[in-house]
Structures are given as C-alpha cells and as structure tokens.
Amino acid sequence: MRFAAPWQFRLTLFVLLQVIAGGGCHPHQTRSTSNSKFAVALLTPGPVSDGGWNAAAYQGLDLIKTKLGAETALVQTTSPADFEDSLRDFASRGFNLIFAHGFEYTDAALKVGQAFPTTFFVVSSGSAWSRNVASVTFNFDQATYLEGILAAGVSKTGVAGAIGGVELPTIKLTFDGFRRGFLSVRPQGHILISYTGNFNDVGAAKEATLAQISQGADVFIHNADAAGLGVFLAAGQAHALAFGAFNNQNDVAPDVVLASAVTSTPLAFLKIAAEVKTRRFRSGMLQFGMKDGMVKLVLNPKLESRIPLAVLERARAAEQQFH
Numbered sequence: 001m002r003f004a005a006p007w008q009f010r011l012t013l014f015v016l017l018q019v020i021a022g023g024g025c026h027p028h029q030t031r032s033t034s035n036s037k038f039a040v041a042l043l044t045p046g047p048v049s050d051g052g053w054n055a056a057a058y059q060g061l062d063l064i065k066t067k068l069g070a071e072t073a074l075v076q077t078t079s080p081a082d083f084e085d086s087l088r089d090f091a092s093r094g095f096n097l098i099f100a101h102g103f104e105y106t107d108a109a110l111k112v113g114q115a116f117p118t119t120f121f122v123v124s125s126g127s128a129w130s131r132n133v134a135s136v137t138f139n140f141d142q143a144t145y146l147e148g149i150l151a152a153g154v155s156k157t158g159v160a161g162a163i164g165g166v167e168l169p170t171i172k173l174t175f176d177g178f179r180r181g182f183l184s185v186r187p188q189g190h191i192l193i194s195y196t197g198n199f200n201d202v203g204a205a206k207e208a209t210l211a212q213i214s215q216g217a218d219v220f221i222h223n224a225d226a227a228g229l230g231v232f233l234a235a236g237q238a239h240a241l242a243f244g245a246f247n248n249q250n251d252v253a254p255d256v257v258l259a260s261a262v263t264s265t266p267l268a269f270l271k272i273a274a275e276v277k278t279r280r281f282r283s284g285m286l287q288f289g290m291k292d293g294m295v296k297l298v299l300n301p302k303l304e305s306r307i308p309l310a311v312l313e314r315a316r317a318a319e320q321q322f323h
Contacts, residue, residue: 141177148181
C-alpha cells in the first residue's frame, strides 16, 4: 500500500480553501474606502482560491495595494444579476478603477461606465471598449499552442482532451491554439473538447475528463478555473498528464501537471493601475503576449524528462516566433 502522494494532499487542501473562500464571500463584503485615497476594486466570477484564473486577478489586486498603497476591495459575483449592481456599487462609492475579471462582464461595464464617466472599468478578456471602459486580453493561445506541441510528444494514443467551463470565445481560442500545436506534430491526432457549463463544479470537470479518458485521451488541457481541479484529479487517477492554466499550477499536482501556461495578470493589472493613478491611462483594447513577457510556458521540472528532446526543442523554436 502507498501513502497518499504529496499532490493529493495539496489538492485536498486546495478544495478546503476553495470551500472556505466560496462560503465566506458576499457581494458587498469589502474593505472600507475613502474617496480621498486611490481605490481599486475587483469582481471575480469564482473563488480566488482556484489557483488559476481568479487567483491571478487577486494577486494583481494585492500587488496594487502593496506597490501603489491603494485601498482595495473584492467581490465574487454569484450570477449575472450581480454584475451591474456590484459595478455600480463600487463606482458610486468613489472607486477610481474597477477590474471585472471575465468576458461576461463586458455589457454591464459598458452600461455602468456611461453613468460614471470619471471611473475606469477594465474587463479581462472583454470584447468592447469605450472612453472609460477598457478590455485587456492576453495572447494565451500562444502558450497553449506550445502545450499542444508538448502534448503531442507525450501522448501514447494520439488523443488529447480539453475541458472548459462555459463555452466563451476566449476559451474556444485557447483550445484552438492547443489543437493547432498538437496537430502540427501529429496531423492524424484527435482533440476531444467538452464544456461543463460551470467554472466551479469540480465533480463535473472530473466526470468530463474521465469520459474523455474512456475515449482514449491521455493528456489534457483545461480552461475551467476552480473546476480545473477535477481535471487534475481524473488525470491522476488514470495516470494521464495535464497542463495548468493562467497561474503556475505545476505544484498543485506535480505528478500530473506537465507544464503551465501562465499569464502575468498581476503585472498587467499593476501597470494599468499605475497609469490610472498618474492619469496616463488610455482606454482601448489592450493586448499582452509573449513578446511583452506577459505570457509564458513554465515546465514542471519533475516531469520535464517525460518530454522527448526533439519535441521540447520544437516547442522552444515555436516560442521564439512569438517574441
């Protein structure tokens, strides 16, 4: 009999943190603010304990507090009905900058932005902009393209899986990058794609992954926020491999995660906040990628030996094309 592997302990702790964060977050549970001080707020669609998408945004908020001395506040919205109310609440209380961390906030930010012209709103992966509403996107598909190359090199079956939360354009773009990278190495390969319809349901993501494993998939990418934990659990159970998303998730499941596609969301948020504070910010469709050092692929040193050298060199060569 074996003792539980270290990554299993980390995953258990990860779930507990997620439950604590999810249960203790209320729409208007924020720090007190003062209109005389630079104030920044953040809306997330899921718990900041997810180790990925939302965690990266929270790290950015914390960096803004530390580096710029800003008053900060955080809200986890629970449904689309909360979007406009939460944005309007922060703006009416004098917040200078409000980050809405998800494509789904775009329409609400544009609407509320019209009513509060002196407040800046920044939507992650947004689809539109106005005078005081900006959208910030990362060329995340550059990193997932590299993951696709690596996946093709380690797959024994020639079948890879992709698990998403809600079927959004940005997530489809993520998977398309992975698919192109995979097929560039294995033209006859196959990519299975499933959406759970939820970013927080770990069980649903695990079941979707197991379903793809039954169809031959042996390496996985996810874009499912907190639910991505279910992908790691299923992959570990089946001795398959997976990739981390947005944050460096190599340590979340070190025996499973081959590499992580990482965005420098904290640094991007800090850059934007510093420009807003010094009145240098200009709204628009803001884009960051590997060329800016804001997107990268981080290999898991524990599993790097699993990657054939020729495939690793191919991925490195492809990475240079994005710089």
